Amino acid sequence: MTTNLGRGGSDYTASILAAELGADELEIWTDVDGFMTADPRVIPTAYTIDSLTYSEAMDLCNFGAKVIYPPTIYPVCVKNIPIRIKNTFHPDAKGSTIRQDVPPSAQPIRGISSIKETSMVTVSGLSMVGVIGVNRRIFTTLANEGISVFMVAQTSSETSTSICMTEADARRACNALDREFANEIADGAMYPAQLDNGLATVAVVGERMKHTPGIAGRLFGVLGRNGISVIALAQGALETNLSFVIDRKQLRKALNVIHDSCFLSTYQELNLFVCGTGTVGGSLLRQIASQRKRLMDERGLKINLVGVASSHKAAFNDEGIDPATYGEAMEAGGPGGAERLRREILDMNIFNSVFVDCTASPEIAALYPTLLEHNVSVVAANKIAASSSYENYARLKQTARERGVKFLFETNVGAGLPIINTINDLINSGDRILCIEAVLSGTLNYVFNTLSAEVPLSRAVRMAQQNGYSEPDPRIDLSGQDVVRKLVILARESGYHVEADDIEKDLFVPDNILGGTLDTFWDRLPSLDAQFETDRQRLAHEQKRWRFVAEWRNGKGRVGLREIPLGHPFYDLAGSNNIILLTTERYREYPMLIQGYGAGADVTAAGVFADIMSVANI
Missing domain, CATH: 3.40.50.720 (NAD(P)-binding Rossmann-like Domain)
Structure with a gap:
């Protein structure tokens, strides 16, 4: 009888001939360079797999990698004849070789494959527990209907079995299973077959997954961090194929994140x-x-x-x-x-x-x-x-x-100073923050360091704005609001429950100047210049300097302008620098000091x- 071999017939014929002739190698010429680590249409960084085992190739083919017709592998596999995949349109490409004795890959995963059009039929019921023959009835029914299944997942309690198939077969499978278990469904011992459409199946394949701890944990961890929920999964005892079902809308994202996180990507x-x-x-x-x-x-x-x-x-x-x-x-x-x-x-x-x-x-x-x-x-x-x-x-x-x-x-x-990270490290290692003293406004520190007989307060504030140290509206800095926010953040990161309104404020610019429009503010600010110059001269005589200080002590916070004497760590703080003193249970006698640039676009961006x-x- 003459028959048509159908899809993959030429590949399959070549495999049978190679096996019968005892060929040294079977070459399959196709339209791709070989097996890829993933679908290059989804992952542009996917690359050709140089060599893979027969079982790895079969798993990738069964889950959507249409490089060769899957039955092609068997005749040459039993004779241990290698298969070389070559590209007719790119003959110089190295291609992929399928063989038994493949050198271990650098990574535990050889490749990722997927089936985009997936439906899942679930048969469930409390009467399934411990009952012999339920799964036989399920698969016999599907076989009689000519329905092919590519993944099965069953709970250890035996209360449900989920079967993955093409969407074209899914409704027919549900109807057939409902007929098979009609009596149990009528008695309430089992439920009607549940159909879930709009799914996709992903298979992660690699011989080195076998006995390698942490592969599944890493895989599901990275999926979870990217908001991808796994609906069903299956892994055989051979540990060379981990398959799972997800929402089809998440397929592209899932393939990319797995390829990236499992070191199949160059970067x-x-x-x-x-x-x-x-x-x-x-x-x-x-x-x-x-x-x-x-x-x-x-x-x-x-x-x-x-x-x-x-x-x-x-x-x-x-x-x-x-x-x-x-x-x-x-x-x-x-x-x-x-x-x-x-x-x-x-x-x-x-x-x-x-x-x-x-x-x-x-x-x-x-x-x-x-x-x-x-x-x-x-x-x-x-x-x-x-x-x-x-x-x-x-x-x-x-x-x-x-x-x-x-x-x-x-x-x-x-800005770029490692203040919050340092506090987190101290807290996470068991220390406790007792006191925070800090100059946290690079803007205000710049202003007070710039004041001189030639540069009054209003001019110093304008210079801070022009040089990019202040907010576009410098009233945010002068009102102390910015420093209050920073102290609140530091106190919270130190483990304290605090609101911005809990911080005591001792401000140096009156509300009548801060209020109104920005133009009005600039018009009124020079009225403070004379008094500030008088006070500046007094401070210079007393060897003191102004610093706008934030302090957290005994569970309470305050911000305000303070006169800092010579010898204090805050006295010589230059330019727009910030400084922070952390007194902790471990750093009680000699507080930890962090100092450096506290404002500026480049250091903040860094x-x-x-x-x-x-x-x-x-």
């Missing part, structure tokens, strides 16, 4: 959304542009700028935006604003995402809960969230912990960059 990737392109944001983007190649070459980290936004303009591209020319992308990218930013980040649903806030906007800070809940890490130069109500601060920290992502805000205090590196864990 670990971090996808950034940067909001705010002013002095700090602009400096950060320049630093990223200048350091990007070095990080790839020396640290194996690839930073992708996938979104950049201001209040008026924004650009988004999941393939990346050149940080050196982000301005051009924003011009062509459409309107900005918080709502578009939120929508684009959630819709793009990119793996290993980090939102970087270089603004001082309450609207942008209000996005943090939503982003963290969707497994997007947040790096904030914006102080508003961490200094908002304690309830909101605690909720953000808790959400980040629960979602396995980061909420980092080192630059909220001291601190933000350092937080981004902390998210990457390098």
Whole structure:
């Protein structure tokens, strides 16, 4: 009888002939370079696998890697004949070799494959527990219907069995199973078959997974941190194939994050959304542009700028935006604003995402809960969230912990100085913060260091603004509000429950000058110059200097202008520097001192960059 061998017939015929002839090797010429670590249409960084075992090739083929017809492998496998895959259109490519004696791969995972169109049928019921023959009836019924199954997952309690198949077969499978178990369903001992559509199946394959601890933990950990829920999973005792079912909408993200985290990618990737392109944001983007190649070459980290936004303009591209020319992308990218930013980040649903806030906007800070809940890490130069109500601060920290992502805000205090990280290290190692004394406003320190007979207060404040040390509205600095926020953040990170209103304020600029419009403020500020000059001369005679000091002691906080005598650590604080003294149970007699630049776009941007590196864990 003459018959058509169907799909893969030529491959299968060649395999049979090679086996019968005892060939040294079977060559299969096709339209791809060989087996890839993943689908290159989804993961551009996927690369050709040089060699893999027969079982690895079979697993990858069965789960969607359409390189060769799966039955082709068996005839030559039993004769231990290697298969070489070559590309007809790219004959110089090395291709992939399938053989038994494959050198161990550098990584435990050889490749990732997936089936996009997956339906899952679940048969369940309390009467299934301990009953012999239930699964036989399930699979006999499906076989009689000509339905092929590619994954099975059963609970250890035997109360349910889930079967994965193509969507074309799923409804027919449900109907057949309901007929088979009609009596049990009528009695309430079993439930009607449950059908779940819109799913995808992912298979992680590799011989080195066998007896290698931690593979599953690492895999599911990274999926969880990226907000990808596993619906069902299966792994045989051979430990060479770990398969799981997820929502189809998450497939692209899942494949990318697995490929990246399991070292199948050349680089670990971090996808950034940067909001705010002013002095700090602009400096950060320049630093990223200048350091990007070095990080790839020396640290194996690839930073992708996938979104950049201001209040008026924004650009988004999941393939990346050149940080050196982000301005051009924003011009062509459409309107900005918080709502578009939120929508684009959630819709793009990119793996290993980090939102970087270089603004001082309450609207942008209000996005943090939503982003963290969707497994997007947040790096904030914006102080508003961490200094908002304690309830909101605690909720953000808790959400980040629960979602396995980061909420980092080192630059909220001291620009690039490692103040918050140091406090966290002390607390986490069992120390307790007893007292905090600090000069935390680079702006005010610059102002008081600039005062002289030739430079009155009003001129010094204007210079601080022009040199980028102050906020665009310097009243935020002069009112002490900025220092209050910083002290609140430090106290909270030290383990204290404190609100901004709990901080006592001793201010040096009257409310009648701080009130009104910004123009009115500039008009009124010179009225303080004469008194400040008189007091400055007195301080110089007494060998004292002004410092705006934040203090946390005995569970209470205060900020205010203090006269610092010669010999005090704060006396010689230069320029816009910050300084902090931490008295702890371990550092009681000699407090820990941290000092350095506390303001300026470049150092603040560098601190933000350092937080981004902390998210990457390098």
